[in-house]
Amino acid sequence: MELTTTWYLVLSVLMFSIGAVGLLVRRNPLVMFMCVELMLNAVNISFVAFGADLNDVGGQIAVFFVLVVAAVEVVVGLALVVAITRRRSDANADDVSVLRG
Amino acid sequence: MLEAAFLIPAFPLLGFLLILVFGRRLGEPAAGWLATGAMGASFVSALVVFFGLVSEDESERRFVQTLWEWVPAGDLAVDVGFFVDPLSVTMTLFITGVGALIHLYSIGYMHGDENYSKFFLYLNLFAFSMLMLVLGDNMLITFLGWEGVGACSYFLISFWFTDEANASAGKKAFVTNRVGDWGFMVAMFLTFTAVGSIQYVDVFGNAGGLSESTATAITLLFFVGAAGKSAQIPLYIWLPDAMAGPTPVSALIHAATMVTSGVYLLTRVNPIIAEAAGWAPLLIAWVGVTTALVAATIALAQNDIKKVLAYSTVSQLGYMFLAVGTGAYVAAIFHMITHAFFKALLFLGSGSVIHGMDDDQDMRHYGGLRKLMPITSATFIIGWLAIAGVPPFAGFWSKDEILAHAWEENPALWAIGLITAVLTAFYMSRQVFMTFYGRYRFADVRPEEIEELWQVRVANAEAAVADAESGVGSAEQAVASATEKVDKAAEKLAQRESEMADADPTDEKATEKASKNLEKAGDGVEKARAGLTEATVTIESAREEVARAGAGVEAVVTAAADSGGSVVVSILDEPDLGDLDEADLPEVARARREYHPHESPWQMTVPLVVLAAAAAVAGVMNLPFSSDLHFLDQWLEPSLFHNAVHLESGGATLWLLALVAIGGGALGIGAAAAVYLKGRFPASKVELSIFARGWRYDEAITNFMGGPGRKGFDFIAWFDSTIIDGMVNGVGRVVRSGSGELRRVQTGLVRSYAAMVAIGAVGLLAWFLVRTTF
Numbered sequence: 001m002e003l004t005t006t007w008y009l010v011l012s013v014l015m016f017s018i019g020a021v022g023l024l025v026r027r028n029p030l031v032m033f034m035c036v037e038l039m040l041n042a043v044n045i046s047f048v049a050f051g052a053d054l055n056d057v058g059g060q061i062a063v064f065f066v067l068v069v070a071a072v073e074v075v076v077g078l079a080l081v082v083a084i085t086r087r088r089s090d091a092n093a094d095d096v097s098v099l100r101g
Numbered sequence: 102m103l104e105a106a107f108l109i110p111a112f113p114l115l116g117f118l119l120i121l122v123f124g125r126r127l128g129e130p131a132a133g134w135l136a137t138g139a140m141g142a143s144f145v146s147a148l149v150v151f152f153g154l155v156s157e158d159e160s161e162r163r164f165v166q167t168l169w170e171w172v173p174a175g176d177l178a179v180d181v182g183f184f185v186d187p188l189s190v191t192m193t194l195f196i197t198g199v200g201a202l203i204h205l206y207s208i209g210y211m212h213g214d215e216n217y218s219k220f221f222l223y224l225n226l227f228a229f230s231m232l233m234l235v236l237g238d239n240m241l242i243t244f245l246g247w248e249g250v251g252a253c254s255y256f257l258i259s260f261w262f263t264d265e266a267n268a269s270a271g272k273k274a275f276v277t278n279r280v281g282d283w284g285f286m287v288a289m290f291l292t293f294t295a296v297g298s299i300q301y302v303d304v305f306g307n308a309g310g311l312s313e314s315t316a317t318a319i320t321l322l323f324f325v326g327a328a329g330k331s332a333q334i335p336l337y338i339w340l341p342d343a344m345a346g347p348t349p350v351s352a353l354i355h356a357a358t359m360v361t362s363g364v365y366l367l368t369r370v371n372p373i374i375a376e377a378a379g380w381a382p383l384l385i386a387w388v389g390v391t392t393a394l395v396a397a398t399i400a401l402a403q404n405d406i407k408k409v410l411a412y413s414t415v416s417q418l419g420y421m422f423l424a425v426g427t428g429a430y431v432a433a434i435f436h437m438i439t440h441a442f443f444k445a446l447l448f449l450g451s452g453s454v455i456h457g458m459d460d461d462q463d464m465r466h467y468g469g470l471r472k473l474m475p476i477t478s479a480t481f482i483i484g485w486l487a488i489a490g491v492p493p494f495a496g497f498w499s500k501d502e503i504l505a506h507a508w509e510e511n512p513a514l515w516a517i518g519l520i521t522a523v524l525t526a527f528y529m530s531r532q533v534f535m536t537f538y539g540r541y542r543f544a545d546v547r548p549e550e551i552e553e554l555w556q557v558r559v560a561n562a563e564a565a566v567a568d569a570e571s572g573v574g575s576a577e578q579a580v581a582s583a584t585e586k587v588d589k590a591a592e593k594l595a596q597r598e599s600e601m602a603d604a605d606p607t608d609e610k611a612t613e614k615a616s617k618n619l620e621k622a623g624d625g626v627e628k629a630r631a632g633l634t635e636a637t638v639t640i641e642s643a644r645e646e647v648a649r650a651g652a653g654v655e656a657v658v659t660a661a662a663d664s665g666g667s668v669v670v671s672i673l674d675e676p677d678l679g680d681l682d683e684a685d686l687p688e689v690a691r692a693r694r695e696y697h698p699h700e701s702p703w704q705m706t707v708p709l710v711v712l713a714a715a716a717a718v719a720g721v722m723n724l725p726f727s728s729d730l731h732f733l734d735q736w737l738e739p740s741l742f743h744n745a746v747h748l749e750s751g752g753a754t755l756w757l758l759a760l761v762a763i764g765g766g767a768l769g770i771g772a773a774a775a776v777y778l779k780g781r782f783p784a785s786k787v788e789l790s791i792f793a794r795g796w797r798y799d800e801a802i803t804n805f806m807g808g809p810g811r812k813g814f815d816f817i818a819w820f821d822s823t824i825i826d827g828m829v830n831g832v833g834r835v836v837r838s839g840s841g842e843l844r845r846v847q848t849g850l851v852r853s854y855a856a857m858v859a860i861g862a863v864g865l866l867a868w869f870l871v872r873t874t875f
Contacts, residue, residue: 027852032851093852097848100847101844101845101846101847
């Protein structure tokens with residue numbers, strides 16, 4: 001059985017869905033954060049797969065951009081996680097809702 | 102040299118800015134000289150541009166100077182630019198020339214005013230706006246100037262705003278002009294819709310493509326605007342009230358320049374009028390000639406020296422509209438220029454008279470000022486001859502040309518114009534005779550003072566009656582007390598008598614005492630009776646006194662009715678004081694005798710002399726004798742695009758018309774002399790009260806506005822506050838409550854936001870799928 005592009009795409013979809021569902025159902029900020037990373041990497045896989053399939057280096061270049069954005073996101077996200085845990089160690093994402101309308 | 106055009110309005114603007122910043126520090130008279138200097142420089146620039154234009158070829162005499170782009174909005178592109186052509190240059194020349202003279206005059210006239218520099222601030226701002234009006238290369242710049250002169254007119258009419266009447270006169274002018282401005286604006290919109298541009302050059306180029314109905318509508322709307330600014334029926338009512346402002350303002354704004362901008366505007370858009378239906382210009386002519394006649398009749402009966410000139414201005418503007426309506430644009434501009442000279446002269450002359458006569462504006466108080474104010478009177482007389490249509494002064498030539506054009510259009514127009522000319526000669530002669538000729542009347546006792554004296558007398562007589570009546574009252578009291586005394590004395594007498602009877606006859610001492618007492622009581626009774634008689638006599642005399650005083654009151658009242666009640670002081674005879682005592686005259690009347698009218702300072706007389714010279718010779722601009730002498734006609738041709746009508750009648754007809762006009766003028770002057778110098782007819786035969794009250798037009802408007810008009814406005818105010826405001830507030834309320842609901846979506850829960858993003862992404866995906874599949 002040959003590994004066609006479809007396999008990669010299916011993997012990407014699965015990873016993305018797991019990430020998205022995880023983001024929606026989990027309340028622990030750290031876990032939600034990891035779910036976001038999962039979604040980003042799912043997209044990365046699809047980029048690379050398309051890049052290889054279409055023989056276009058653009059797909060791989062896009063991945064670098066995503067990685068940069070992810071790195072930036074890590075900086076901000078982890079700072080948020082630390083700030084939340086500092087307030088209350090058992091706090092979850094739903095507890096910080098002071099900015100509701 | 103034509104590039105200097107922008108300097109013409111720049112100098113007054115610079116003067117305005119300098120006075121705005123440094124005005125208070127400059128003070129008197131530096132601020133005045135600065136403003137005058139700015140106008141002088143502007144006049145020189147106008148001359149430079151004029152000679153630049155003269156040196157061009159006749160067909161090349163049109164120049165557009167664009168300074169910068171002002172409103173670039175889609176199809177509408179408006180530049181700040183100037184349109185230099187013979188018409189606009191002619192206007193700038195007399196605006197800056199007459200304007201500079203009036204600025205100079207104001208230095209003397211406004212001497213001692215506490216807001217001295219503010220006055221020149223407004224004057225320079227006005228000059229700037231007026232020059233923008235005439236030089237603008239598109240309708241929006243003209244409109245900017247149009248509104249600017251309106252605002253300055255408002256500021257200057259109510260310059261002495263602490264007086265309620267002045268403030269409301271300014272408001273009246275402003276509000277009336279708004280009606281006209283509406284016409285201008287709509288005309289401008291309509292032009293943009295029809296032509297696609299409001300630049301004059303484009304409008305002139307495309308006017309031929311306008312449909313007749315559009316051109317007619319634009320013409321009529323511009324005429325509404327012009328009727329407002331130039332005080333024509335039915336919007337003329339603000340101009341007479343505008344005389345509340347300082348006299349130089351009346352001369353500059355309300356006689357020479359601003360009020361002629363309506364005529365300028367209609368002349369400027371002559372290619373549009375040429376496309377309009379024939380009845381539109383004819384309507385303008387009829388409105389003009391009617392205004393001329395009505396205003397002239399009102400001027401007959403005014404006693405305020407400036408009111409006469411104000412109605413005269415309305416009347417002369419009517420002539421200009423008559424000319425515009427008959428297509429005689431050259432005659433209209435010609436008359437506008439000559440009118441600017443002689444009417445500015447007359448206004449400045451009247452200002453000089455008012456200045457010298459202790460701020461009294463009533464012509465009935467003048468008389469015989471010819472010797473006291475030689476320069477003022479000599480120049481005023483030249484202005485009078487010019488406006489009355491006496492050749493060879495300027496007014497004759499321009500008015501005669503208008504009448505000749507009216508004759509060719511319709512003899513009825515000519516006839517009304519001629520009647521107006523006779524009336525003009527009459528009321529102007531009346532003014533001159535009442536002011537400069539006849540008896541010096543300033544020191545006269547005035548009717549209201551005589552009336553007041555009689556009132557004092559009546560009051561005194563009535564006080565005497567009251568005095569006498571109170572005398573009767575006290576006398577009656579005296580009688581009553583005397584009667585009481587008699588009674589008491591009689592009682593005492595009775596007592597003593599009974600004592601006498603009771604007294605023991607054997608006791609001699611007691612008897613003696615009793616008889617003595619009895620004697621005393623008898624004396625008392627005698628005395629009391631005498632007192633009573635006396636009191637009775639007093640009461641009778643007091644009653645007589647009352648009767649006398651009563652008769653005195655009656656006599657005084659009848660005497661007052663005889664002389665004081667019906668004081669009609671003829672301007673020819675000295676007022677009859679009757680048996681009134683000189684010493685009774687009020688302090689002011691005696692102070693007036695000590696007053697000596699004086700000639701004005703040189704800053705005021707120099708402009709008078711210059712304007713008088715201009716008013717005397719300005720006719721050479723457009724002499725009718727040969728077509729080579731039609732200088733103004735040839736000069737203005739590039740601005741008029743062959744739309745100006747030229748006289749077709751032969752020389753004989755024109756000579757005849759001129760002779761009739763001269764005869765009319767002579768008739769008016771002669772009639773005025775018969776009434777006001779010789780006293781052949783009483784003045785009351787001419788000065789009808791319907792004229793004095795301005796045909797009750799003002800009252801009618803007041804009544805309408807106070808009655809049914811008021812209800813209409815109340816309804817509109819209700820509509821505005823309920824329906825319009827309700828709609829606006831309703832939109833606000835809906836948005837407010839809607840967003841109140843909507844803000845609940847903002848839960849603050851990060852995961853719900855993520856869910857929304859996910860749903861949105863899915864929704865977008867579904868939409869793309871649907872679009873690509875179907």
